[in-house]
Amino acid sequence: MINKNQEEKYPKSPIGEVIETSAFNLTIQCHKLYESPAIGSLIKCGTETIVYSVISNIKTQSLDTTRTTIALAQNAFSVEDVYQENPQLQNLLSTSLNTIVVGYKQNTHINHEIPSIPPKIHDLTYCCTLEETLEFSQTFGFLRILRSSNNAHIDDVIVSFLRSTLGNSKNPSQLLLRAGQELARLLKDDTQRLTQILERVSL
Amino acid sequence: MTMNIDNNESSLGIVISGSLSEGIRVRLTNPTTVELVKVGTFVSINGENLKFFGVITDISLGASDHNIEYGSIESSNTFVKEVMSGTTTFGEIIVHPMLTLYNTEDIDTAFEKPLPAKTIPNHFAKVSSATEQDIERVFGSESDNVFWVGHPLDMESKLCLNIKELVTRTNGVFGKSGTGKTFLTRLLLIGILQSDSASNLIFDMANEYGWRGYSENINEVKGLKQLFPSKVAVFSLDETNSKKRGLTPDYVVKFGLEEIEYGDIAILKDLLNLTDLALDAVYVLEHHYGRKNWLKMFLSLQGRDSISNIAEKLNFHEGTLISLHNRLSRIHRFNFIDKTQSHQSVEKILEYLQRGIHVVLEFGRYEHNALAYILVTNLITRRIHQKYVELTETSFTKNKKPKPIVITIEEAHRFLTPSIAPKTIFGTIAREMRKYNVTLLIVDQRPSSIDGEIMSQIGTKFACLLDNEKDVDAVLTGVHGSRKLRSVLASLDSKQQALIFGHSLPMPVVIKTREYGTPESYRSFGISNKQDQIEIDREELFGEN
Amino acid sequence: MSLNLLKTAKQIDVMATNISGRQNVHLEKIKKAINAINQFSIENFKQLKNEKSNELSFVVPTIVEHPKNRYSTTNKIYEYCVMAVDGSQIEMDRHAPTTCFLINIGTCTLKYGNAAKSIFSSTPILYAKNDELVIKNELNYSERLIEGDLLAAKRSVDEIKFLGKLLKKSSAQLPRICLLDGSLQMISLKGYYNDEIVLHEFIESGMVTELNKIKSIITESTNTVFASYISYPNSTDIINALKLTSCQSESIKCGRFGNEQSCSECIGGVLDRELFSTILSPGERSSVFYASENSLSEYYQDHRIMFFYINVNNEIARIEIPQWIGENSKLLELLHSLILDQCAKGKGYPVSLMEAHEQAVITNADRKTFITMIEKTLHHQNIPIYTSMKNHSKNLRWL
Structure with a gap:
């Protein structure tokens, strides 16, 4: 969800950087533990070609895959206590995002397709402002890319995107209707799935 | 996304499949329009090179996912x-293409007449409701020979008929009672009258056309005589009755017995319940006594003995003649039959018609007497036709054709049942078309009873709502694409709507019949006499009573 | 075929039966050790030490307080800063294309309290220059390659160097604790007791220099402590002292696994931690002892090493400290509570040391990558790579 605070916070400073890159999916490590935009948010990275992607998952885990995290909160009053008692967690844990590439911008022109060259590792990543998101969502061709991604929970990602991002625009009903119609075209033979998405979007 | 709002207002959808025989399937782009689209609506399809005109013949709901159908x-x-309608679920219409035009802005070709559709548009061709220009282009605009009969379904534009073209054939107005046949007929008569392309002879069985008629809600409407007093003459079979209704007839029609011939009796066979043998007897009697005197002589026979005598003489069974005598006596009792002298009624009618005066024959008290109606109608028509055959044949030499006549008959099935149609004058007229400048305007509620051959001769059909399957079949027999028109016909409103198709129209069209009966409607005929003006003024002052 | 596991398994079986037999004997010995400490008297010990020290085959610590004394602390400190350093190394490989070694120092700074935060670092130091790789004796031009024990000593020096730097940078506002892993006594140099150059290099100009720096910082503040943490220690300082007082034999020669001339009261083989685990309750520490003098002790100058045992989570750890900490009861108290807190947070081992270790650790994969990197770099600079045939055969396992 892009709220005012985040809007002020994210565009100015990067939320993280690309640590795994491909044409279809990116992994972004957040610079600060737990400080990531919500699932379904649109983020961007790259300088000449700006690549847009939608957050499909947020993971916080041990940086060292051989070290497992263990329960620490037995005697703590709150999770904040645990982090205060164990400041090393800030360095040992990291929050990373999986994103699905949905388009790119070249010379002010936005394309809803996979960029021909993926972003670089360590490319700084920014959260898109509401304005940028709406600019990107003038048409909904990118929903095709989202839908065809092999993510089992892609429907939830789509719902989050539509509900939180478009839902916060000035004229949500018009945008949501158009987005819904695009989805309906994409899911013309799976109305069950379509209905489930739409019902949740309209809540 | 650029969207021209003006263009899109009338846009219905795009072509997705179809065939010339089955019609073109059109997916509605705006899902909310399903409930607004009506069967019978006139639409245009913008093909690549051709512009198609057609009629919506079916409306259906579709879904891209079968699960929707399974519920x-x-x-x-x-x-x-909201999202699914138009995408996953959508409306479909079937459009039957009727006409094509070159899709051009070029002035030269823009005025070309549309041709019957022999092909269909491409996929994704845009379909829109027909515009006023489309209607004018296809049906012509209002002018002397072209008469505005109504509006295409849900449109403001005027739908016009070429009356000159219309009267060259026998035409029919069909519809079950109460569907506005009479109103439509009245309009057609006015159209003929105003275009002056023919003279009307109206056998006004129910006294609705001459002076005044009644609309469904018992509002009085003006008859032809009131609207066009100088152009219309009302003849009456029953002067007293006419006067009671506030009309002094121009002429009181009477017939002498000698004017009745075998053919006039033959057509009454069913009504009089005559056997074939009895008809034979009429034929023999006519020979025996002579054409002019047979009925007079036969009916003057008094007593069983005299009938037995003649029966014996003519080699008939006594009982046959007795019952024939008995039945023919009913004719004898009609007031308009003069037993003593002959009359010149038919000549009078002809004279008026030749002068271009339209004649309404009122039946007065006989308004629901089928026997009187058929007898008189047949009698007059036969003789007028006879005269016209003569006139037309001499006109070749004189180079002056007689003025065409349109004879309006109601309850036409009584004259045109398969059993008698070949023998009666109406069958003849219907078949020979305008050869002798006489055509019929058939008004009927049971077209299925009319001889199929006659039906197929009918140039233009005006079909109001018919709910009997057989009647629908009868009206549509021999019409191209009749299967599609069926659904259109069946879904007409029960009032003021008609499907028109046939000779004088480039394509079938559903109309909302032109308004008739209000002061404005009268004015729209270009009439504004003093009387009307007073009424209008009164209405404007006090509102409607 | 590599290790023949079948044959190995049989030998393990035999070993297990040996162990169980030995176990009972060992338990007996521990009981005797407890007995010995109960009868221990400092006066007696001092006297015996003076008498016999020259004939002993082992060294004994200096005991100024009864070893059975126990200390607990109720002092709980919530706001403090801990700095820990650990290191690891890649040994010089004679088969490698070039001669070099690498020490990787991991540090961990944890700040507890309101502005809790953590800073980790991992600093690799590659030693490849000729004078970095050897210890030169200017007198006889002999050289000692820094490898094995010398490398371990070199690492210890680097570790304490880093710890000193961390301490210097840190703010003195909060209580501070500096932790090293392992012993402060550079026991790896024991074998070089007569190599003056080596001992000078590593102890005097290495360890002691750094200890001086740390000492100067600590003495300036009142709430900074420094210690080295030895988990699961195998030391026997106190047992040695008990042997001195309790052995019935003329010449006390009982080793870890006993010997044939063992006396009836022999406690040889018992470890300090085994003894203290019966004495100390969780959270308690023993009294502080001066580490046993050895040949290296004199090089430590005024940084005489002291130690105590502490029960953390039912495990005995040994804490080594310089005397300027061990002789300051206030600092001892602080150290005691901070060590306990660190171990509580680290589930029995100081969390800071654990993280420092994680930063320092060099995995096998890293080691391989390190070699590959060297080869690649040399190759890029057109330096011919010579490697031994043995190494070559290891890389290329042909049939």
Whole structure:
């Protein structure tokens, strides 16, 4: 969800950087533990070609895959206590995002397709402002890319995107209707799935 | 996304499949229009090179996912419905292409007449409701020979008929009672009258055309005589009755017995319940006594003995003649039959018609007497036709054709049942078309009873709502694409709507019949006499009573 | 075929039966050790030490307080800063294309309290220059390659160097604790007791220099402590002292696994931690002892090493400290509570040391990558790579 605070916070400073890159999916490590935009948010990275992607998952885990995290909160009053008692967690844990590439911008022109060259590792990543998101969502061709991604929970990602991002625009009903119609075209033979998405979007 | 709002207002959808025989399937782009689209609506399809005109013949609902049809998708969520309508679920219409035009802005070709559709548009061709220009282009615009009969379904534009073209053939107005046949007929008569392309002879069985008629809600409407007093003459079979209704007839029609011939009796066979043998007897009697005197002589026979005598003489069974005598006596009792002298009624009618005066024959008290109606109608028509055959044949030499006549008959099936149609004058007229400048305007509620051959001769059919399957079949027999028109015909409103198709129209069209009966409607005929003006003024002052 | 596991398994079986037999004997010995400490008297010990120290085959610590004394602390400190350093190394490989070694120092700074935060670092130091790789004796031009024990000593020096730097940078506002892993006594140099150059290099100009720096910082503040943490220690300082007082034999020669001339009261083989685990309750520490003098002790100058045992989570750890900490009861108290807190947070081992270790650790994969990197770099600079045939055969396992 892009709220005012985040809007002020994210565009100015990067939320993280690309640590795994491909044409279809990116992994972004957040610079600060737990400080990531919500699932379904649109983020961007790259300088000449700006690549847009939608957050499909947020993971916080041990940086060292051989070290497992263990329960620490037995005697703590709150999770904040645990982090205060164990400041090393800030360095040992990291929050990373999986994103699905949905388009790119070249010379002010936005394309809803996979960029021909993926972003670089360590490319700084920014959260898109509401304005940028709406600019990107003038048409909904990118929903095709989202839908065809092999993510089992892609429907939830789509719902989050539509509900939180478009839902916060000035004229949500018009945008949501158009987005819904695009989805309906994409899911013309799976109305069950379509209905489930739409019902949740309209809540 | 650029969207021209003006263009899109009338846009209905795009072509997705179809065939010339089955019609073209059009997916509605705006889902909300399904309930607004009506069968019978006139639409245009913008093909690549051709512009097609057609009629909506069917409307259906479609879905891209079968689960919807199985009912396994259920959502009361309005947003879901809103999104799905037009995408997952959509409306479809079937358009039957009727005409084509070159799709051009070029002035030269823009005025070309549309041709019957022999092909269909491409995929994704845009379909829109027909515009006023489309209607004018296809049906012509209002002018001397072209008469505005109504509006295409749900449109403001005027739909016009070429009256000159219309009267060259026998035409029919069909519809079950109460569907506005009479109103439509009245309009057609006015059209003929105003275009001056023919003279009307109206056998006004129910006294509705001459002076005044009644609309469904018992509002009085003006008859032809009131609207066009100088152009219309009312003849009456029953002067007293006419006067009671506030009309002094121009002429009181009477017939002498000698004017009745075998053919006039033959057509009454069913009504008089005559046997074939009895008809034979009429034929023999006519020979025996002579054409002019047979009925007079036969009916003057008094007593059983005299009939037995003649029966014996003519080699008939006594009982046959007795019952024939008995039945023919009914004719004898009609007031308009003069037993003593002959009359010149038919000549009078002809004279008026030749002068271009339209004649309404009122039946007065005989308004529901089928016997009187058929007898008189047949009698007059036969003789007028006879005269016209003569006139037309001499006109070749004189180079002056007689003025065409349109004879309006109601309850036409009584004259045109398969059993008698070949023998009666009406069958003859219908078949020979305008050869002798006499055509019929058939008004009927049971077209299925009319001889199929006659039906197929009918140039233009005006079909109001018919609910009997057989009647629908009868009206549509021999019409191209009749299967599509069926659904259109069946879905007409029960009032003021008609499907028109046939000779004088480039394509079938559903109309909302032109308004008739209000002061404005009278004015629209270009009439504004003093009387009307007073009424209008009164209405404007006090509002409608 | 590599290790023949079948044959190995049989030998393990035999070993297990040996162990169980030995176990009972060992338990007996521990009981005797407890007995010995109960009868221990400092006066007696001092006297015996003076008498016999020259004939002993082992060294004994200096005991100024009864070893059975126990200390607990109720002092709980919530706001403090801990700095820990650990290191690891890649040994010089004679088969490698070039001669070099690498020490990787991991540090961990944890700040507890309101502005809790953590800073980790991992600093690799590659030693490849000729004078970095050897210890030169200017007198006889002999050289000692820094490898094995010398490398371990070199690492210890680097570790304490880093710890000193961390301490210097840190703010003195909060209580501070500096932790090293392992012993402060550079026991790896024991074998070089007569190599003056080596001992000078590593102890005097290495360890002691750094200890001086740390000492100067600590003495300036009142709430900074420094210690080295030895988990699961195998030391026997106190047992040695008990042997001195309790052995019935003329010449006390009982080793870890006993010997044939063992006396009836022999406690040889018992470890300090085994003894203290019966004495100390969780959270308690023993009294502080001066580490046993050895040949290296004199090089430590005024940084005489002291130690105590502490029960953390039912495990005995040994804490080594310089005397300027061990002789300051206030600092001892602080150290005691901070060590306990660190171990509580680290589930029995100081969390800071654990993280420092994680930063320092060099995995096998890293080691391989390190070699590959060297080869690649040399190759890029057109330096011919010579490697031994043995190494070559290891890389290329042909049939």
